[in-house]
Amino acid sequence: MTAAPWQSGGTVAFADLDDTLFQTLRKLPGTDPATLTPMTVNTLGQPHSHATPAQTALLELLEGGHVTLIPVTGRDAQAMRRVTLPFRSWQVMDHGLTILTPDGQPDAEWAAQVTAHLHPLQDALHAGTDAITAPAARLGARLTRHAAHGLPFMTVLKHPDADPQVLADLQDRWDAAHGPDSPLRVIANANNVSLLPRHLGKAAAVRYLLDTHLRGAALTLGLGDSVSDLDFMNECDFAVTPRRGQLMRTLRGLTLPQR
Ligand SMILES: [Mg+2]
Known part of the structure; x- marks a missing residue:
């Protein structure tokens, strides 16, 4: 193309x-x-x-x-x-x-900026993921970790039936631990809840x-x-x-x- x-x-x-x-x-x-x-x-x-x-x-x-x-x-x-x-x-x-150029290649300058931003967030991301792992398993939610440029940047929770009560419960737990001063934020939609960088x-x-x-x-x-x-x-x-x-x-x- x-x-x-x-x-x-x-x-x-x-x-x-x-x-x-x-x-x-x-x-x-x-x-x-x-x-x-x-x-x-x-x-x-x-x-x-x-x-x-x-x-x-x-x-x-x-x-x-x-x-x-x-x-x-x-x-x-x-x-x-x-x-x-x-x-x-x-x-x-x-x-x-990730930004792809019109030729379909990752934009190298953006990748470098993202990587530099992600390194200091790794501890917070691991801690946030560890803290939710047991409650998520107990409630039957599935947890996946996503990486960009070889570095983890997001943890996503899904429920097989998109149970709104389960997702709301898990979102509340994450929200409570990631206030405005946290480098991470929580976003949610009808079938998942995600923890990802606040400023990127x-x-x-x-x-x-x-x-x-x-x-x-x-x-x-x-x-x-x-x-x-x-x-x-x-x-x-x-x-x-x-x-x-x-x-x-x-x-x-x-x-x-x-x-
Ligand atoms: Mg959309």
Whole structure:
């Protein structure tokens, strides 16, 4: 696949993937499958996540407007290979800890910055993981450790039935141990809870790209569905969020003074 050359003065869309550009059928109850476009495959190569007609139209709008589309995802390289939607430019994976060049190679300068940031966090990450291991096992949750550039950076808890009570219990334990002064933070969505660096993530990766390889963008858009996407969306000129997503639900639950 050829890389679209970056042109200063262009438009860039930084887009979260899962639940923003596509989602699994479980999240689309009552939808006619014939109206959906497959966007990812599972480990067996069968269609897994799908775009709705509105999501497909949004992608066509970006494509037609020659917008440079950059995924900003928690997926790792392996999960990224199961995304069939083609990307032709930079890619942000591993919650921001890996940036791929348009040629598909890890950006070496970013990798060096990430590695330097991760080394001092290893003790905190190990301690946070050790502390949750026994409670997670007792509650039937699965624990996985994720690495970037050969260094652990995140621990993820999942429950086979996505039991909200179990996930909330485990999240509370982690939250209690990782207040605002902790170098780690906890993020959660409907089917997992993750412990990862507080000051290094999607937002830092987007800022890095805007300060280096994508300098001179005339317009930047941030697309995301989750509260944890807010920081990277805030690096962009405008934010786009899907209806009924976690972010929209949270915003609608706030009562702010209208000033
Ligand atoms: Mg998402």
